[in-house]
Structures are given as structure tokens and as C-alpha cells.
Amino acid sequence: xxxxxxxxxxxxxxxxxxxxxxxxxxxxxxxxxxxxxxxxxxxxxxxxxxxxxxxxxxxxxxxxxxxxxxxxxxxxxxxxxxxxxxxxxxxxxxxxxxxxxxxxxxxxxxxxxxxxxxxxxxxxxxxxxxxxxxxxxxxxxxxxxxxxxxxxxxxxxxxxxxxxxxxxxxxxxxxxxxxxxxxxxxxxxxxxxxxxxxxxxxxxxxxxxxxxxxxxxxxxxxxxxxxxxxxxxxxxxxxxxxxxxxxxxxx
Amino acid sequence: xxxxxxxxxxxxxxxxxxxxxxxxxxxxxxxxxxxxxxxxxxxxxxxxxxxxxxxxxxxxxxxxxxxxxxxxxxxxxxxxxxxxxxxxxxxxxxxxxxxxxxxxxxxxxxxxxxxxxxxxxxxxxxxxxxxxxxxxxxxxxxxxxxxxxxxxxxxxxxxxxxxxxxxxxxxxxxxxxxxxxxxxxxxxxxxxxxxxxxxxxxxxxxxxxxxxxxxxxxxxxxxxxxxxxxxxxxxxxxxxxxxxxxxxxxxxxxxxxxxxxxxxxxxxxxxxxxxxxxxxxxxxxxxxxxxxxxxxxxxxxxxxxxxxxxxxxxxxxxxxxxxxxxxxxxxxxxxxxxxxxxxxxxxxxxxxxxxxxxxxxxxxxxxxxxxxxxxxxxxxxxxxxxxxxxxxxxxxxxxxxxxxxxxxxxxxxxxxxxxxxxxxxxxxxxxxxxxxxxxx
Ligand SMILES: Nc1ncnc2c1ncn2[C@@H]1O[C@H](COP(=O)(O)OP(=O)(O)OP(=O)(O)O)[C@@H](O)[C@H]1O
Ligand SMILES: [Mg+2]
Numbered sequence: 001x002x003x004x005x006x007x008x009x010x011x012x013x014x015x016x017x018x019x020x021x022x023x024x025x026x027x028x029x030x031x032x033x034x035x036x037x038x039x040x041x042x043x044x045x046x047x048x049x050x051x052x053x054x055x056x057x058x059x060x061x062x063x064x065x066x067x068x069x070x071x072x073x074x075x076x077x078x079x080x081x082x083x084x085x086x087x088x089x090x091x092x093x094x095x096x097x098x099x100x101x102x103x104x105x106x107x108x109x110x111x112x113x114x115x116x117x118x119x120x121x122x123x124x125x126x127x128x129x130x131x132x133x134x135x136x137x138x139x140x141x142x143x144x145x146x147x148x149x150x151x152x153x154x155x156x157x158x159x160x161x162x163x164x165x166x167x168x169x170x171x172x173x174x175x176x177x178x179x180x181x182x183x184x185x186x187x188x189x190x191x192x193x194x195x196x197x198x199x200x201x202x203x204x205x206x207x208x209x210x211x212x213x214x215x216x217x218x219x220x221x222x223x224x225x226x227x228x229x230x231x232x233x234x235x236x237x238x239x240x241x242x243x244x245x246x247x248x249x250x251x
Numbered sequence: 252x253x254x255x256x257x258x259x260x261x262x263x264x265x266x267x268x269x270x271x272x273x274x275x276x277x278x279x280x281x282x283x284x285x286x287x288x289x290x291x292x293x294x295x296x297x298x299x300x301x302x303x304x305x306x307x308x309x310x311x312x313x314x315x316x317x318x319x320x321x322x323x324x325x326x327x328x329x330x331x332x333x334x335x336x337x338x339x340x341x342x343x344x345x346x347x348x349x350x351x352x353x354x355x356x357x358x359x360x361x362x363x364x365x366x367x368x369x370x371x372x373x374x375x376x377x378x379x380x381x382x383x384x385x386x387x388x389x390x391x392x393x394x395x396x397x398x399x400x401x402x403x404x405x406x407x408x409x410x411x412x413x414x415x416x417x418x419x420x421x422x423x424x425x426x427x428x429x430x431x432x433x434x435x436x437x438x439x440x441x442x443x444x445x446x447x448x449x450x451x452x453x454x455x456x457x458x459x460x461x462x463x464x465x466x467x468x469x470x471x472x473x474x475x476x477x478x479x480x481x482x483x484x485x486x487x488x489x490x491x492x493x494x495x496x497x498x499x500x501x502x503x504x505x506x507x508x509x510x511x512x513x514x515x516x517x518x519x520x521x522x523x524x525x526x527x528x529x530x531x532x533x534x535x536x537x538x539x540x541x542x543x544x545x546x547x548x549x550x551x552x553x554x555x556x557x558x559x560x561x562x563x564x565x566x567x568x569x570x571x572x573x574x575x576x577x578x579x580x581x582x583x584x585x586x587x588x589x590x591x592x593x594x595x596x597x598x599x600x601x602x603x604x605x606x607x608x609x610x611x612x613x614x615x616x617x618x619x620x621x622x623x624x625x626x627x628x629x630x631x632x633x634x635x636x637x638x639x640x641x642x643x644x645x646x647x648x649x650x651x652x653x654x655x656x657x658x659x660x661x662x663x664x665x666x667x668x669x670x671x672x673x674x675x676x677x678x679x680x681x682x683x684x685x686x687x688x689x690x691x
Binding site for chain 1: 638640645648661
């Protein structure tokens with residue numbers, strides 16, 4: 001589904017991703033952990049096509065297509081979704097209007113008919129329930145004045161609505177209280193399917209108790225330096241990242 | 252003729268000399284006074300502060316002449332094309348500056364309300380307006396206001412007696428239709444609310460084609476004690492037109508004026524809003540939204556005078572510029588020495604969609620009192636890349652995403668319009684304009 005090979009990317013003069021490899025199959029959940037500043041968000045941004053990064057080497061193939069040559073909207077239309085670490089506020093842009101534009105753009109690109117207002121409203125009401133979100137959010141501007149937790153839940157709500165094939169959740173758990181974490185995790189789990197894959201970026205084992213990953217990777221200094229099963233997360237929780245660094249040095 | 256009068260001979264009267272329109276003697280005398288003043292005024296140049304960024308050259312070159320001919324019948328579908336579906340109003344139609352009963356529908360009006368054409372009212376009751384006209388404008392020092400007075404002939408009159416509240420809005424439609432030559436219309440609108448009266452006035456300037464013409468409107472508004480006026484002005488003139496508005500507003504104690512100025516049309520447009528307070532605890536709120544694209548100038552001058560204590564004023568103007576569009580925002584708030592406890596905030600924010608668009612923004616606070624709360628701010632910026640990326644990452648194509656962000660920016664002002672039908676129409680117009688905007 002997603003195949004990243006030898007990816008190198010710069011911000012300005014500074015190299016952030018330094019030859020990163022990652023293979024994700026259909027239906028798999030991959031957790032990525034790693035110290036602050038390691039390049040986790042950079043990877044999410046490069047994959048989703050944000051400006052400001054120069055890819056200097058490597059490839060990323062998604063459903064057989066060269067992901068890196070596509071515009072951000074084309075990537076989303078192909079089924080890629082990024083839940084932002086810091087969701088952006090869009091003052092004046094109505095949430096319902098935004099959701100409808102997004103869903104219909106994606107449907108249109110896939111050759112599906114646009115949803116009319118009634119079916120659309122029915123659909124979003126259903127999805128809101130899953131995330132325990134209040135419909136008053138629909139009348140407000142996108143993320144504007146939302147609490148930190150509301151913003152994160154709104155990201156997963158969008159994911160539920162857009163039904164991507166690959167979702168990258170960048171620290172969706174940070175800033176959530178314990179109940180909200182549970183709601184978000186339930187929402188994510190409800191979306192698990194044999195065709196839908198996810199990359200879950202997190203600093204905490206806690207989230208992985210709820211969303212059980214198939215693989216855990218450690219990203220440090222711009223590369224995946226260790227991969228394993230979910231027990232790797234437990235080991236990291238216990239020993240920190242220094243332990244892997246030391247093991248690397250020794251190797 | 253001397254001075255500016257010579258430059259605008261065609262605007263003044265059919266014979267280029269004496270203003271000879273109908274009306275009582277006192278009015279003829281006022282026209283002559285204004286004409287005399289025009290003989291002394293000069294055509295402003297860029298050396299004058301208020302005209303530093305705006306040239307009158309293009310306007311003078313058009314050689315506009317006053318239109319005196321009675322109007323040919325409107326096309327039968329014309330009215331349908333200009334009405335806003337769902338807007339339930341008392342409608343007054345002016346065509347090329349002249350009150351047109353055929354398209355007007357004042358409807359049932361409560362007692363104590365007078366709405367109609369200025370010329371009609373002068374014919375029925377010649378002295379009714381003697382003390383009222385020019386009360387707010389005074390003896391105008393502004394060239395275009397003096398030109399308007401010298402040719403004073405028709406326009407809207409809206410008079411509300413004490414404590415009268417109008418439920419439905421008054422809708423003034425100023426329609427311009429192309430004529431044999433480039434014509435100038437100079438409507439004069441008089442809006443007087445006695446103490447405690449309340450009304451909403453929607454004022455729309457539009458055209459059915461891309462005709463070349465000029466509108467030089469002057470408004471005199473007076474709010475009595477505790478009166479409330481919502482005043483929504485939508486300038487959607489033809490893209491070849493020239494538009495001038497000079498608006499004089501005077502407010503008594505406790506009154507509230509909520510003005511919204513939307514500027515979308517005309518190739519050259521200038522709006523002067525001159526407001527002053529006559530009593531304490533009055534509020535004046537001026538909101539504005541303008542779009543300027545290729546071959547388009549939007550020029551705003553605000554002059555808000557706090558001469559008495561404890562009044563509040565808000566000036567909040569937003570602009571979207573694209574192509575080679577140009578805008579000027581020249582806002583001045585004056586707080587006199589005695590105007591303690593004044594609360595004034597002025598803001599002008601501009602969204603530039605192209606590198607070749609240009610805005611000159613100059614908010615000024617002139618404060619002579621020491622116990623006041625005053626602020627001003629301006630921004631000139633681009634669409635934020637973060638926001639654009641967020642929308643695109645959800646599958647929304649870049650041009651649509653840009654338009655959504657522009658509409659979001661404009662939305663803050665559009666939302667202040669009081670009727671849903673009007674909000675929809677304005678959003679749609681803004682959206683359409685942006686759709687055709689070259690986004691570079
Ligand atoms: N626009 C930028 N300009 C300069 N440096 C940048 C920029 N974006 C990212 N970086 C740098 O790249 C490095 C990786 O940042 P990134 O946000 O990818 O880290 P992260 O692994 O997501 O960290 P965190 O766990 O704190 O979210 C950091 O050193 C950061 O300062
Ligand atoms: Mg990060």
C-alpha cells in the first residue's frame with residue numbers, strides 16, 4: 001500500500017529525513033515513536049505534500065503511484081489522510097461547508113456522485129455520534145476557538161467522514177484527557193478494516209493499549225532505527241530511547 | 252464659469268450654466284449658492300491629503316453630462332433581475348437618479364413614516380424639507396457634495412417620526428441603465444430619524460449591463476436621541492462605472508448607527524463617510540468590505556469626529572485585492588479635548604492575492620482628550636500557506652481552497668448584514684468575483 005525507500009528531505013539547508021524506509025501493507029497499523037525533533041511530523045508532512053520541504057533522494061509509492069509527484073489534494077483524493085499534530089484554525093470558514101467541500105471533492109475525483117444536502121447531513125450526524133461531538137461544532141468555523149481536545153477529535157471526525165485508505169495520526173493523543181483518549185481510540189478502532197492502514201505517531205504507550213499496533217518503529221535522527229512488534233513500545237516505555245542509541249553504537 | 256465649476260460644466264445643468272431644475276425658490280437659491288462655491292473651489296490634485304492616492308484624471312476625461320431626459324420604460328424583466336429573492340422590503344426604485352414609481356413598492360407603512368422620491372415630496376409640500384435639507388451636510392466644502400447640491404433634484408426621502416419602528420427594511424435600489432452618452436446621476440438622499448425611531452435601510456447601486464456612467468450620491472443622515480439605524484450599502488455598479496458617495500451622519504445622544512459598506516463594482520469608486528456626535532453615549536459602527544481587481548479602484552475616506560464625551564465608534568474595513576486592483580483606506584478618528592471616555596477602534600485588513608495589487612492604508616487617530624480608549628491597526632497580508640495546505644490535505648483543489656479562505660476572510664463583514672437573503676446574495680457575488688480572479 002505504502003512503500004517509502006531511502007527518503008531524504010531537507011528544510012532549508014538542514015537535512016531532517018536521512019534515508020528513511022517504511023513498508024505498510026493493507027489493514028496494518030504501524031506505530032512510530034521517537035524523541036522530539038526526530039522527524040516524525042516532517043515525515044507526515046512530506047508524505048501529505050506540504051510545502052517547504054525539499055526531497056533530495058528516495059521514493060514514496062502509494063497504491064502504485066509516485067506519491068511525491070502529486071499535489072496535496074490529489075494525494076487526499078487517492079485516499080491519504082493526515083490528522084495534524086497541530087490542527088489549523090480557519091476563521092470564517094464554516095465547518096459544515098468545509099466538510100461538504102472535502103467529501104464532495106474526494107467523491108468527485110473518484111467518479112462518485114456528490115452527496116446532496118440531506119444525505120450529507122445524515123452522514124455527518126452519524127459520524128459525530130461516534131466521536132461524541134456536539135453538532136454545535138458544525139455551525140462554527142473550522143477549529144476556530146476549539147479546545148485542544150475538540151480539535152483532535154475533529155481531526156478523527158474528518159477521518160471518519162472521508163474514509164481514507166491510509167491515515168497518518170500525528171500525536172492525536174497529546175492534549176487529550178483520559179475520557180477523550182478513549183473516545184478517539186474507539187473512533188479509530190471503529191475505522192479499522194482489512195483495507196485501511198494507519199500510521200500512529202505517539203510518545204505514549206498508553207494510546208497503544210487502546211489502538212493495538214501490528215508494528216512499532218523507532219524514528220530517530222531522521223531514520224527508522226528499530227522496528228518490532230507491540231512489545232517494543234513497552235520496552236521503550238521502560239528504558240527510554242537511550243537504550244537503542246547505545247545498542248546502535250555497540251552494533 | 253470659474254474654478255471647479257468650469258471642469259464640471261456638463262454635470263450642472265443641461266445648458267451648462269444655470270441650475271434650472273424644478274423646486275421651490277429656497278432650493279433654487281441653495282443650488283445657486285453651491286454653484287457659487289464651485290466657482291471658488293479647485294479640482295483637487297494629489298497634493299491634497301485626501302486625494303494623494305487617487306487621481307481624478309480618468310473621471311474628468313469621460314466628459315460626463317447630466318441626464319435630464321425622462322427615462323424610457325424599463326425592460327419588463329429588469330425588475331426580476333435586480334430583486335433579491337426572499338428579501339421582504341419597502342422598495343424604492345431610482346433609475347439613473349430619478350424616482351421611478353413603476354418599479355417601487357413602498358407597501359404598507361406605519362403612521363409616522365414618510366418614504367418616497369425627493370422631487371415628489373418637494374412638489375407636494377415645498378416647505379417640508381426647507382429646514383431639513385443641508386442641516387447635516389451644512390455648507391459643503393467638498394467638491395462632489397457641492398456639485399450634488401448645485402444639481403439637487405431627486406433622491407430618497409425617509410422620515411421617521413418620534414418612536415416609530417419600522418419592522419421591514421427600506422430598500423433603495425439605484426439602477427443605472429446605459430444611455431446615449433456617458434451620463435452622471437446625482438441623487439440626494441435624506442434620512443431623518445426622530446428620537447427613538449428605528450429602521451433598517453438597504454441601499455443598492457447596480458446596473459444591468461456594463462454601461463459607462465457616473466453616480467455622485469450624497470446622503471444626509473440624522474439620528475435623534477436613542478434612534479437606531481441599520482444602514483447597509485451595497486455598491487455593485489457596472490464595471491465601467493464611476494461611483495462617488497459622500498455620506499454625512501449626525502447622531503444625538505444614545506443613538507446607534509450600524510453601517511455596512513460593501514464595495515464590489517465600478518472601475519473607480521470613492522466613498523467618504525463623515526460622522527459626528529451631537530450627544531453623549533451614542534454609538535457609530537462602520538463595517539466595510541471591498542474587492543478590487545484589474546482596472547478597479549476602491550477608495551475609502553472615513554472622518555469620525557468625537558466632539559462630545561462617552562461615545563463609541565468602530566471602524567472595521569476589510570479588502571481583498573487581486574490582479575492589478577487598487578484600494579485606498581484613509582481613516583481618521585478625531586477626539587476633541589472635551590470628548591473624555593471616548594471608545595474608538597479602527598482596523599483595516601487587506602488580503603492581497605497578487606503581487607501587482609496595491610493598497611494604501613492610513614489610519615490616523617488624532618486625540619486631544621486624556622481619558623480615552625482608542626486603538627487602530629492595519630494589516631496587509633497574503634493567504635496563509637498553512638491554512639491553504641490544511642484544506643488541500645482534505646482533497647479540496649487549490650483554487651477552491653483559496654476561494655474558501657477569501658470568503659472566510661470576507662465572512663466577518665458579510666455576517667453583519669441583517670438579512671439572510673442579502674448575506675447570501677453578497678457571498679455569492681463575492682464568490683463569483685473570486686472565481687474569475689487570476690490567482691497570482
Ligand atoms: N520549517 C522548519 N524550519 C526549520 N526547522 C524545522 C522546520 N520544520 C521542522 N524543523 C526541524 O526539523 C526537526 C524535526 O521536526 P519534526 O517536527 O519533524 O519533529 P517530530 O519528530 O515531529 O518532533 P515532536 O515529537 O516534538 O513532534 C526539528 O529539529 C525541527 O526543528
Ligand atoms: Mg511532531
